[in-house]
Amino acid sequence: MSRPCAGPHAGPMTTANPAAVQVSGLTKTYGAGVTALDDVDVTFPRHRFTAIMGPSGSGKSTLMHCAAGLDRPTRGTVLVGDTDITTWSDDQLTRLRRDRIGFVFQAFNLLPTLSALENITLPFDLAGRPVDQDVVDRVVDTIGLRERLSHRPAELSGGQQQRVACARALVTGPEVVFADEPTGALDSRASAELLGFLRRGVDELGQTVVLVTHDPAAAAFADQVLFLADGRLVGSLQQPTAATVLDRMKSLELTTVRSGGTR
Template identity: 70%
Template sequence: MTETASAIVVRGLTKVYGSGETEVAALRGIDVTFRRGEFTAIMGPSGSGKSTLMHCAAGLDRPTTGRLLLDGTDLATLSDDALTELRRDRIGFVFQAFNLLPTLTALENITLPLDLAGRRADPRLLDRLVGTLKLDDRLGHRPGQLSGGQQQRVACARALITGPAVVFADEPTGALDSGSSAELLRFLRTSVDELGQTIVMVTHDTAAADYADRVLLLSDGVLAGDRSAVR
């Protein structure tokens, strides 16, 4: 696979916490490539390293050793400020906690990453996201006036509004009921199929993983499986 076809390239990735008797190896030499325009689910038991892998790949945590390229950029070469800028401009995040600002409207929460970067939203992309996520009549509402599912849809729109190279989703359906979960996962699937988005999702839910193109299985910090999902 060429680098141009790869959104993320991980080579020899290790992550060690603590030292001496308290040392814990969360990742033990991971080699994996995430392809552009693909929906990948990362699964594994608690403590398997799945969230650590995502946090390193997203530039939220620095690995102990190894090389990590995101959209062609070697994260190890970036200063903290440059890494912050990369996360803002080229990465989208969706977490179990919606992380919306309570004093801002839904629209203001969606466009916040662009506002912080001094950029204006692409009106066509904004309209498409709002329409697809069925938020047209909720844009003036603050988070406290929205259901959990609506708040997570706002968080999804915020993650996609910058046109990121990759969207990372960490247990995005964990706080949602089954109906809202299915709705959110269908949208993530649509963003891959129709917008060409690259998504990496950590989940413990096999039903959620069924929406992905590919499932990575982690166990004790190593890659234990890599298979195409059946959808």
């Protein structure tokens, strides 16, 4: 599979602050000396699609959770825009996740009693904000489910449900959308449709997307891929293709086996 064509945001960054999220010296330990992240420095640029990959146990999801304010690092800083969130209270982090960050997980997390449209606009209701109908219409047209908006999740396919979940994450215009293995429960066709939607979210809606995945074909939709091993950043790849990502992953896994496995 060749890498999908990048959109209008694929050129050089010109904004004064190109980082949507920047982590520095990020370390996360659990229990008695279990290190999930070990002094990681990573920048997630604005208006870019970044994929995070690595062998099992490499720290991919831990990095995403710390960067998104879902978990607290043991050491280091996490800047969302220009704000270090590592010192924020739980209430402040809750507001951050509600107002400035979007999430898409493998489980669709749709409310079964609400229609697709009501699930998409739910973040506006939770924040007590009026629905921005122009933005909703634009996102709905991007996901291509306008004729299914009145249907409840049980009446939608898995791929359609996940596209609704993505629309919900994008509709408030968050500073960054974090997606943790969002295609894990989908077949190859539905996965490609979902990833194409995230790609258009970057190219057409100006969003920033960070994707955790184990799938080289999924990573090929990104502008850059970051590779982790044993809790450390061990490389990156620009303008990836499924083939180049697969080659890098094979090399990483071989190195991991030779060194005795991941933590």
